[in-house]
Amino acid sequence: MRRFFVIIAGLCVSLAPTALMAQERAAELGQQEYLVACAGCHGESAMGDGPLADLLNISTPNLTELSQANDGSFPYEAILMTIDGRDGVRAHGSQMPIWGERFQSSAASQRGETAEMVARGRILSLVYYLQSIQN
Template identity: 35%
Template sequence: MKLTVALPVVTLAILGACAPEQQVSGRSLYLDYCASCHGVGGKGDGPAAEGLGKMPADLTRIAARNGGVFPKVRVMSTIDGYTRRGDRSSVMPELGVVLQEGPLVLVDTGDGVMTPTPVNLVALADYLEKLQN
């Protein structure tokens, strides 16, 4: 009987954690964490780019490199570092820890499953989608 009472409380707590509480600026996040290497316009020409062993990617061409489709889930995995763990050739920092502050939002990760995802990560990916040529 206590399990029946506790279950709705847990469910409400989870749903409350997924509700966006504030507006997040993907552009501000981009300028704070990405522009120094990728440049303000996303072309890979930021002031720190020259000091890296590998030139940063041109983020305005992500969709073009993917047959005209912006691969949002893959982009988010790259940003947070999930798909790059153990890749010693990557000079891009893993931003997952930095971007996980704040509320979670539900995102379809391509398999029909709505996955709680940091709102900052989603906002940054949405901004990158707007930069596409």
């Protein structure tokens, strides 16, 4: 039995760097997604200073301070739901694009993935990226 736990512990240790690399890769992809989908309003720096920010009737949030505004904890689920937008809760006091619908409708079927899987992957990569740029 002890040997079993040693094997499991060894697997966990050996897979930990792989999981970290996967999250880092997701953040890199999220940065690319961010520059295409979000930087117009939130700015390349994510500080709310995008070229379209002045056209909005609300103040565009600084996305590098999400953790700071949440007592130092990144609000993972809230950010995920805000970006997705399909839950009916509208962010920013006005119509932010419903990225879940946009990502889902633009998804090309690849390797048996559903449009929903592609949309969720794109949203998750954005969340990982936003988490990685917190002050």
